[in-house]
Amino acid sequence: MRKLVAFSLLVVLAVAACTPTSSGTPSPSGAAKLTTLRLPEAAKIVNTMDPGISSGGAGLEQIQNTFEGLAYVDQVSGEIKSGQAEKWTISPDGLTYTFNLRSGLKWSDGQALKASDFEYAWKRATDPATKSRYAQTLWPVKGAEAFGTGKGTADGMAVKATDDKTLVVTLERPAPFFMHLAATWTAYPIRKDTIDKNGDKWTLTKDTYISNGHYRLVEWKPEQSMTVEKNPNYWGENNGPDTIVWTLYDDVATKSVIAYEAGEIDRAVLVGADITRAKADATLSKEIKKFERQGSQWIILDTTNAPLNNVKVRQALSLATDAKRLNEVVLKDAYFNSVSIVAPGIPGQKKENALGFDVAKAKQLLSEAGYPDGKGWPANVKFTFASGAAETKAIAEAVQGIWKSNLGIDIVLEPMEDKAFDNWRTTRKDQPFNMYVSGWGSDYEDPNNWYNLLFDSKADFFYAHWKNTEFDNLVGQGLKENDVAKRKTTYESADKIINTEAPYITVYHWARFDLIKPYIQGLNHYRVLGRIQGYLVKVNK
Amino acid sequence: MTTYVLRRLLWVLPSLFVVFTLTFILVHATPGSPWDESDKPLPAAVKENLARQYHLDDPLPKQYIDYLANVLRGDFGPSYRSVERSVSEIIAATLPVSAQLGLASMLFAIVVGVPLGALAAVKHNTWIDYVSSLITVTGIATPPFVRVSLLIVFFSLVLGWLPTGGWEGIFDSRAIIPILAIGLGPAAILARYTRSSLLEVHGQDFIRTARAKGLTETAVVIRHAMKNALIPVVTVAGVTLANVITASFFVERIYSVPGIGRQFVDSVSGRDYPLLLGIVLVFALLISLVNLLVDLSYGFLDPRIRYR
Numbered sequence: 006m007r008k009l010v011a012f013s014l015l016v017v018l019a020v021a022a023c024t025p026t027s028s029g030t031p032s033p034s035g036a037a038k039l040t041t042l043r044l045p046e047a048a049k050i051v052n053t054m055d056p057g058i059s060s061g062g063a064g065l066e067q068i069q070n071t072f073e074g075l076a077y078v079d080q081v082s083g084e085i086k087s088g089q090a091e092k093w094t095i096s097p098d099g100l101t102y103t104f105n106l107r108s109g110l111k112w113s114d115g116q117a118l119k120a121s122d123f124e125y126a127w128k129r130a131t132d133p134a135t136k137s138r139y140a141q142t143l144w145p146v147k148g149a150e151a152f153g154t155g156k157g158t159a160d161g162m163a164v165k166a167t168d169d170k171t172l173v174v175t176l177e178r179p180a181p182f183f184m185h186l187a188a189t190w191t192a193y194p195i196r197k198d199t200i201d202k203n204g205d206k207w208t209l210t211k212d213t214y215i216s217n218g219h220y221r222l223v224e225w226k227p228e229q230s231m232t233v234e235k236n237p238n239y240w241g242e243n244n245g246p247d248t249i250v251w252t253l254y255d256d257v258a259t260k261s262v263i264a265y266e267a268g269e270i271d272r273a274v275l276v277g278a279d280i281t282r283a284k285a286d287a288t289l290s291k292e293i294k295k296f297e298r299q300g301s302q303w304i305i306l307d308t309t310n311a312p313l314n315n316v317k318v319r320q321a322l323s324l325a326t327d328a329k330r331l332n333e334v335v336l337k338d339a340y341f342n343s344v345s346i347v348a349p350g351i352p353g354q355k356k357e358n359a360l361g362f363d364v365a366k367a368k369q370l371l372s373e374a375g376y377p378d379g380k381g382w383p384a385n386v387k388f389t390f391a392s393g394a395a396e397t398k399a400i401a402e403a404v405q406g407i408w409k410s411n412l413g414i415d416i417v418l419e420p421m422e423d424k425a426f427d428n429w430r431t432t433r434k435d436q437p438f439n440m441y442v443s444g445w446g447s448d449y450e451d452p453n454n455w456y457n458l459l460f461d462s463k464a465d466f467f468y469a470h471w472k473n474t475e476f477d478n479l480v481g482q483g484l485k486e487n488d489v490a491k492r493k494t495t496y497e498s499a500d501k502i503i504n505t506e507a508p509y510i511t512v513y514h515w516a517r518f519d520l521i522k523p524y525i526q527g528l529n530h531y532r533v534l535g536r537i538q539g540y541l542v543k544v545n546k
Numbered sequence: 547m548t549t550y551v552l553r554r555l556l557w558v559l560p561s562l563f564v565v566f567t568l569t570f571i572l573v574h575a576t577p578g579s580p581w582d583e584s585d586k587p588l589p590a591a592v593k594e595n596l597a598r599q600y601h602l603d604d605p606l607p608k609q610y611i612d613y614l615a616n617v618l619r620g621d622f623g624p625s626y627r628s629v630e631r632s633v634s635e636i637i638a639a640t641l642p643v644s645a646q647l648g649l650a651s652m653l654f655a656i657v658v659g660v661p662l663g664a665l666a667a668v669k670h671n672t673w674i675d676y677v678s679s680l681i682t683v684t685g686i687a688t689p690p691f692v693r694v695s696l697l698i699v700f701f702s703l704v705l706g707w708l709p710t711g712g713w714e715g716i717f718d719s720r721a722i723i724p725i726l727a728i729g730l731g732p733a734a735i736l737a738r739y740t741r742s743s744l745l746e747v748h749g750q751d752f753i754r755t756a757r758a759k760g761l762t763e764t765a766v767v768i769r770h771a772m773k774n775a776l777i778p779v780v781t782v783a784g785v786t787l788a789n790v791i792t793a794s795f796f797v798e799r800i801y802s803v804p805g806i807g808r809q810f811v812d813s814v815s816g817r818d819y820p821l822l823l824g825i826v827l828v829f830a831l832l833i834s835l836v837n838l839l840v841d842l843s844y845g846f847l848d849p850r851i852r853y854r
Binding site: 039048053054055058060062133134135136139140141145153154155178205206207209226227229230231252253254255256262263264266267422423424425427429431434466 | 576577578580588589590592596597598599628629630631639640697702703704706709710711712713759799800801804808812815817
């Protein structure tokens with residue numbers, strides 16, 4: 006009897022609990038609910054919110070949400086769209102750009118935005134005293150490189166506000182990619198009065214961090230969080246969340262997943278073992294999203310140091326590297342499989358140019374180079390890497406094994422402390438080495454950002470010490486070519502040369518893994534730089 | 547007494563100078579510069595300009611003298627990694643957070659550790675003693691980064707009671723996990739020392755006298771035994787400050803507390819020399835002062851100790 010009473014009580018309770026309380030509190034359907042997007046960000050690197058100083062990295066997402074340049078790169082389509090400039094004209098010789106600003110542009114504090122704010126910002130970022138980490142962005146402007154390296158003056162830099170709404174820029178030489186540079190954060194406008202008054206501290210508070218983008222700063226607590234709200238003075242529409250809060254973490258990949266699972270943030274950064282764990286988890290597996298990032302990770306070879314100075318040896322190593330297995334098995338599919346040296350999407354890149362994976366051919370080439378089945382291979386060929394990066398270590402170990410079994414050669418692993426490795430790499434400029442791992446992601450989707458900036462023997466960004474006169478001539482022509490189709494084929498010929506000469510062996514192409522809560526829509530990472538644009542996101546909560 | 551304190555304070559200066567010089571040599575002997583980035587290397591021209599602007603291209607002896615002169619004027623210089631805040635400002639913003647957290651953790655350690663050890667000594671070789679041993683051994687054996695991770699998993703993910711990180715002041719629920727994570731280590735050490743020191747005192751003549759006078763056991767333990775037993779405990783308490791500081795390196799980092807310990811770790815891995823030197827000097831000063839306080843407190847605990 007007692008059991009029965011207890012049971013019926015339970016049933017009554019259960020039913021009561023399940024009945025919707027329609028007569029209860031009325032839902033505030035009339036008033037628009039304020040929405041907040043909660044994102045993670047790396048704390049340490051948010052060391053500047055100053056667009057003129059930032060070199061990208063963490064902090065860029067905050068800068069891009071609070072500022073807007075003359076033009077911007079659409080974070081879905083990748084097209085250049087007009088931002089603060091309503092339109093622009095380019096002179097027939099490709100040297101002079103005239104930008105016409107929209108009318109009625111305002112700063113976040115309500116003051117009028119003028120063309121002179123751009124002129125000031127560009128000259129300030131180029132001035133060596135500003136200590137910009139990205140000053141070279143504006144160097145194609147006439148007189149900028151001289152000013153930036155202390156050989157010229159601000160007045161000698163050819164950027165001029167001819168009136169409040171017109172900005173005229175003259176370039177040193179034609180640069181078909183210049184609109185990409187004009188859309189970069191270094192070229193965002195800056196308010197002179199706040200810099201004059203607050204110096205380096207202008208980015209710290211709501212009242213001094215005056216911006217012109219979709220959002221404006223509410224609060225920045227160093228190492229803790231950053232909050233922005235809709236900027237009522239922005240010229241266009243903003244249908245994104247009312248506020249965006251970034252929580253800052255030292256180890257953003259590890260901590261954001263924990264905070265995400267505890268429901269504190271709406272997006273988490275997923276790397277390494279967490280990818281495998283999330284894929285196996287019933288809930289998390291539905292919230293994983295993999296984004297393409299236009300970048301390549303390579304094993305960089307010193308092409309002047311024996312035995313890798315022999316092109317056949319380099320080709321053999323490249324052909325024997327099972328990059329598909331490296332990504333899919335060793336790195337748990339955290340990236341995209343290797344296609345070619347330059348990342349897909351860059352005009353000039355052609356997957357047919359890549360050497361591919363062919364062990365038989367690799368063995369034959371190695372034999373022709375004088376090391377049949379690895380016999381006579383020198384004993385001290387070193388693979389140098391930063392020991393702090395677990396993934397690079399995994400790559401080095403895997404490659405060691407792959408080459409041993411495919412070619413019968415031995416390489417020596419040489420781990421170094423992270424900063425010691427960075428320093429070692431810096432000194433490779435004029436010192437010999439064998440190989441190390443590094444990579445590059447596009448700053449803008451243009452061949453200049455790869456072929457000229459990295460591989461031209463005058464640049465030799467990764468110190469492969471690789472020099473090919475024909476390649477240098479081709480990329481030099483491509484740099485100045487204004488005809489799009491002609492430019493593409495010129496770079497394609499260069500692409501063929503570098504893939505054949507194999508100073509780099511591609512390990513994978515970059516990717517981003519995110520966990521995103523199901524109530525978030527429109528959160529996108531565009532493949533170039535890929536920061537989240539708040540105004541594109543919907544928070545349905 | 548006053549001369550003793552003054553003499554001790556004067557000795558702090560040369561020790562700070564030695565610490566400063568050693569750290570300066572060590573940081574410059576370590577390879578790597580603040581602008582060697584693994585993710586995206588800066589172009590050489592930009593790096594050269596930065597080195598010039600921050601005087602990193604000056605000869606080392608000149609850098610040393612310039613920096614020392616600035617420090618003597620109370621200016622720790624600019625941080626290489628943070629554009630908007632100078633080293634002095636970073637220390638001023640983060641030291642109070644760590645000080646609150648450290649004091650709360652020390653308080654926790656004393657309030658929990660000393661009674662736990664005393665209880666274990668009084669109930670020597672009973673289950674209370676064994677349970678206390680289990681707690682203290684666990685506290686000593688687990689490093690702070692393991693403790694803080696386990697606490698986050700348990701309280702934030704399993705139970706969902708506390709946030710996974712952050713800082714809103716010492717009276718916010720966000721302070722609980724870091725206090726526990728930092729305080730458990732020193733608490734365990736204090737408990738161990740209190741226990742063994744009390745047991746040692748227990749066998750001595752003045753305790754027998756106190757018992758012979760007919761005092762209650764509580765009065766014997768608290769008034770006579772405890773006071774004498776506290777000398778080694780106070781000595782250890784001084785040492786545990788270093789323990790609290792090193793624990794803060796991990797705990798602040800993992801729990802996202804904006805304290806000075808986190809800045810210390812960042813300044814080492816980021817080769818932010820001015821920030822690193824500034825923090826090292828602050829830590830050295832703190833440890834010197836606490837050691838002095840510890841030495842002074844002996845006089846209050848043991849009347850036989852005199853200062854000259």
